[in-house]
Amino acid sequence: MRETIHQLEVLRYDPETDTAPHFQTYAVTCQEDWVVLDAINYVKENLDRTLSYRWSCHMAVCGSCGMVVNGEPVLSCHAFVRDYPEKIRVEPLANFPIERDLVVAIDDFVEKLTSVKPYIISAEERPVESGENLQSPEQLAVFKQYADCINCLLCYSACPQYALNDSFIGPAALALAHRYNLDSRDEGRSARADVVASNPGIWECSFVGACSEVCPKDVDPAAAIQQTKIASTVDYFMRFLMPWRKQ
């Protein structure tokens, strides 16, 4: 198999010893079928055991190996080395504080995801005896795309609005809120609206669309947010036109 030598420029930062992040370059001989994560694993196993980064499945399912490679947020297990020039710059996801090297602290996202109640909400408690909560393939197709999110946070790294204002609820959390709002088994739309239809919710989005461009699972969070804007606008006017209508 063809081999190429790449200069891997990796951002290093240890908050306990470093005053600022800096780059460290490793020369890595890569196989033709390697992804960037393979090259990083090679560094960890053979050149520098102190390098820290997250990964798990190596097949674009777990969403833990998101990094900024040559300026673009990607899953490093989903980015072939052969598609990059000789120099490959690897940085942690943008817009999150660095915990160490390529590992970022994602507490802000977890808090926001929790705030949109990303689970099925029923008006009444469903006892186990009531059986399965059935759904037709058509009803599934309505939200399936938005359920494919793997929380990899590439969208938060790409989003210029989140970069400016970190109170923005952000693409993945809003796409997941939309996923549950569209679910035929769910009755929690008004419970989510408190966060979703607020200023830091959908209205902070200016539809740049970078989130959808970088999404490795084609979730299209930008579309989810625009659809939520339409639904929330209808809700807003309906409150005045038909105040008796239950939200």
Next chain:
Amino acid sequence: MATSNKPLVWAVFAAGGTLAAFVLPAIIFSLTLGVVLGWIPPEALAYERAIAGMQSPLAKLAAFAVIVPILWHAAHRLRITAHDLGVYADGLVMLICYGIAALGTIATLVALLGL
């Protein structure tokens, strides 16, 4: 968190965007290329015929309904674009963008009512 009042501006923005995307090209085509290509006879756009058509209240209402939301769409889009380009003086940008749209709205009203 409180429900946002953004739907007020966004509804006009969305309506204006839809009009700008679908209606405006058709209007521009029928007033320019359509005539050049010979699809629309130039007599159809003769001044007397056009002014008579535009004097009907329904035509005035239609013109208002097309022009004004597009004005506000452009104003809102430019405000957001300024923000995306790194101009964070939102108060001033709002004043300029929405101010021009408001003046345009008044000008449209005056022009249509004066026909």
